[in-house]
Amino acid sequence: MAAYTSIASLPEPVARNLKEHRVTRSLRRPSRVYTDTTDFTSIDYGDIIAVEGRYFLITSYTKEGRFGVDEQIKPWVPKVEDLATGKNYIVKLVFKETFDMRLGQFAITCYRSPEKEARILELVQGQPHFMQGETLLDAVGNLVRVLIPVSGLRLDKVIHSDSTHRDYFSNQLPLILEQFLGCLRAIGFLHSNGFRHGDIRRDHIFVDRNTGLYYWIDFDYDFYLPEKPFALDLFELGNILIYLTARGDYHPREILADPTMGEAVVRTLTPSDFSLLARNRVVNLKKIFPYIPDSLNNILLHFSAGTEVFYETVAELHTDLSAALLELHS
């Protein structure tokens, strides 16, 4: 059980804001003030995290779904309000874990590293396409990352609409890829500084609802591939590009379920049309959507089982996608 103090220890303006806060009114117990966040499971809704003279009231928790599991609360990632300024943040407390991620037939060891995320937050201060934040130290030296939430939706939620794929492809995709190029440059910037993003997924890009800009979030994962340190980031960038191009994932079951495609399309697929690592996911999208130009489809084929050439750097992918985008615009 982590030690805490009472709200009597709070400075007067902070105590006043707490007293009037909606969260306080909904609590049946007094808030507790934590300066040591080591045992984050003891810290709860309505409690206050006090670090470096800042007082963060926990107002809710973030959630995440993964590996086929429904959305789960992440107790080490509370949503908070700064009781002095009234601003909202997401706080990430130290949670270290190591686990094996399955990728096709391979298991890749992944690490959750607060130190890595803290270093990246410092590196990307003021850089476009990155969630911003700062790192504070709690009373025992834990890295408490205070993140400015991006006001908007996950990329994979904003691309769907009732339009046909053809309409999406002609009218929406060029603008989406324009923004995605910025995301590629951002990852290239990380790589050039020796960092991996570590957890590139389509739900780790947020679209700012006011500016339409894309932002990467979540930098605390890392993996260990000493000979190809950036390969997994590259592969996942390819997966996002495939998803954006198709406006979804296409396995044989989705193709069979679509009356405009069905068995006739599935029959044309060969093993080399599928993903290099996820062997049931179609990468050669031209066989599904024949109007995709070769310049774009050839990029996707770099991530297929049939490829003879891999992208070694994000810059290579960026160059090819820029050229393909010119063709889409024309």
Added chain:
Amino acid sequence: MSDWKRIIIAIDESPRSINAIEYVGSIAGHLAEVQLCLLHVYPEPPPDYYQSGAPLDEYKTEQEEKAKMLFAQAKKILQGHGIAAQSITSRCQIAGQQSISAAILDLQVRENYGTIVVGKRGISKAEEFLFGSISNALIHNGRDIAVWVIG
């Protein structure tokens, strides 16, 4: 072209490294003025290594101990092929921020070796993409040298 008789044999604990050493021995044993460098490059420890409180020096010492045994075995094989002890040197180093293949090529350039010998792992396309192929990287990135890949 660098002097091809200045040869790096990049080795690890795998049987394919023994194949490479045997192969080089069978050729170099008949040559005059050959210089062999047995090289063991190991990667940085995984990210969670430091969380246990273990220092990097401990990891390096462990790797160097392993390398000593590798080198002893390799030298015995090479000398068995008639190569003089003074023609064989050995080097063990951490790759640091580089990949293992880049560290091998760095040494090759810095010390003007003309040949690099490695064992062939025999990996799938997916493995090569994700985990990398040291032999392919050497062939792809090596300049003005011979790369021998021994199966």
